[in-house]
Amino acid sequence: MTSIQLQNVSVEFPIYNSPSRSLKNRVLSVATGGKIERKSDRLVVVSGLRDVTLTIREGERIGLVGHNGSGKTTLLRVLSGIYIPTHGEVSIEGHCISLINISLGIDPDATGYENIRLRGVMMGMSPREIAEKMDEIAAFSGLGDFLDVPFRTYSSGMQLRLAFATSTAVRPEILIMDEWLSTGDEEFKGRANQRMAELVDATKILVLASHSRQLLAANCNRVIWLEYGRIKMDGAPDEVLSAYFGC
Ligand SMILES: Nc1ncnc2c1ncn2[C@@H]1O[C@H](COP(=O)(O)OP(=O)(O)OP(=O)(O)O)[C@@H](O)[C@H]1O
Numbered sequence: 001m002t003s004i005q006l007q008n009v010s011v012e013f014p015i016y017n018s019p020s021r022s023l024k025n026r027v028l029s030v031a032t033g034g035k036i037e038r039k040s041d042r043l044v045v046v047s048g049l050r051d052v053t054l055t056i057r058e059g060e061r062i063g064l065v066g067h068n069g070s071g072k073t074t075l076l077r078v079l080s081g082i083y084i085p086t087h088g089e090v091s092i093e094g095h096c097i098s099l100i101n102i103s104l105g106i107d108p109d110a111t112g113y114e115n116i117r118l119r120g121v122m123m124g125m126s127p128r129e130i131a132e133k134m135d136e137i138a139a140f141s142g143l144g145d146f147l148d149v150p151f152r153t154y155s156s157g158m159q160l161r162l163a164f165a166t167s168t169a170v171r172p173e174i175l176i177m178d179e180w181l182s183t184g185d186e187e188f189k190g191r192a193n194q195r196m197a198e199l200v201d202a203t204k205i206l207v208l209a210s211h212s213r214q215l216l217a218a219n220c221n222r223v224i225w226l227e228y229g230r231i232k233m234d235g236a237p238d239e240v241l242s243a244y245f246g247c
Helices: 072-079 112-124 125-139 144-148 156-167 188-201 215-217 238-247
Strands: 003-016 033-038 044-055 063-064 086-091 096-098 174-176 203-209 223-226 230-235
Touching: 003 144, 003 203, 033 215, 044 072, 044 086, 044 203, 044 230, 063 072, 063 215, 072 086, 072 096, 072 174, 072 203, 112 125, 112 144, 112 156, 125 156, 156 188, 203 215, 215 238, 223 238, 230 238
Parallel strands: 063 203, 063 223, 096 174, 174 203
Antiparallel strands: 003 044, 003 086, 033 044, 223 230
């Protein structure tokens, strides 16, 4: 059964070389959603997440909301295995793909085809799976003969087409996103939107962080509001989004 379980998870970023003496000797809540704490004379830490306990089950489409610095990206990175919590336990059952950075693994000097392989490996695809999907990814990218030349010669739109086509070629059980990926010119955008909708439909658990009420209301069946790295509210989208957006 696909599931995610977080037990008392905290993520702290120690700040070395910080002007710690200029920070007051107490917890500082900044105007945004972040928190800086002076632990001792020598140690200043920024809290990303604080004591988060959370269970996500199959079928749930989770939306994350919160002010800048409230911990949304930190949580997505913990779920993607990029950050190991400073405290607490994370247990993830199911094949998980993160679309937080779709250009991760891309080598500017490698060709389009080589980059499809590199990115495929980064996402945990086997060489055989990559070979099976190669034609479909190449066709979806619409890059034609450009796939034989180095990535660095592509326009920024072409680079995104390649990263998008490759990153959305797998069907994970758990999908982690921080935006609705939509890229390219009008023609590509239409196809990209459809591909994203199919990907989200096929996934068993979605975790999507966004500042867009419309996007969260359209795609989520549960919304979690983070503030200062903690869960402030967790419930039905209508209820949480109304409370967060204030209407
Ligand atoms: N690499 C890092 N080093 C130090 N502090 C960090 C790091 N990454 C995040 N933080 C801190 O952790 C807190 C949470 O940041 P995070 O990026 O998770 O917020 P967010 O909710 O995604 O914000 P936004 O809406 O602006 O993207 C912030 O106070 C931030 O300063």
